[in-house]
Amino acid sequence: MDVYGLLGNPVGHSLSPPMHEAAYEELGIDARYVTFEPDPDRIGEAIDGARALGIRGLNVTIPFKRSVLSLVEPDGLAEEVGAVNTIDFAHDPPTGHNTDVAGVTRSFAHHDVALSGREAVVVGAGGAGRASAFALADAGASVSVANRTESRAHELAEAVSGASGHALDSLPRLLAGADVLVNATSVGMDGDESPVPREALHADLAVLDAVYSPLETRLLREAREEGALTIDGAWMLLYQGVEAFERWTGERAPVERMDEALRARL
């Protein structure tokens, strides 16, 4: 039996085990997907241990996405983004990848939203913001990043080709001519709040919210009411998992089955 899993702290409520195990069941793969919560000071030992035990692949989440970079051989994209969310133990040393980037681009592709040549706004400059900004720029969009801590928006914009950094109060101006909006902050998760003023939303936007609980955040509700196309955070979660599954197993992921397993728990 093959073992895959998730490294994070905490990981108690993760939706990745049911999503991946639904895929193993659908394709008749003899595998389990388990969660691990190592002490943040012992992350290096955790990776060595996983390697020694023959674990095939690990996803990585908060607070380890950055610290794992120096413990594996990151590919170019993970290095650029500055975060690893997927480790592949098929190689020695194990390789590190960032499938959050594909999570963003495949979410838009699934909803037939073209990104090339479009104006995109990313709110947030943490891990999800970095993955979103690189994803949109790599897909040919011109990217503006707005963040509560403005200096982080500038830092990210400097790393992303053609991007610009802004404070949150620039959002109305940035969104007036935008086609695509990504919320990559945690605002909306713990209360009926939105990081974007409602007046800045309009019907020509496609809006992806990285927050997946609740599925319809205040931002998505208001965007839908304004006539925008809305994409919830479960799509991003699904496609980062699909991408990791395909890398590890070499099989085409049963996307609908994984989506069903995920949404059944949201």
Ligand code: NAP
């Ligand atoms: P992170 O690295 O801690 O970054 C958090 C971001 O949110 C920062 O830009 C921070 O701004 C901003 N922020 C926090 N509180 C805010 C507030 N009250 N007002 C305005 N901005 C605020 O976290 P992350 O890993 O990027 O995750 C962000 C969100 O994305 C979380 O909800 C996470 O669950 C979600 N996510 C979803 C997926 C998915 O697959 N759907 C994947 C990754 C993450 P400052 O820089 O000013 O602190």
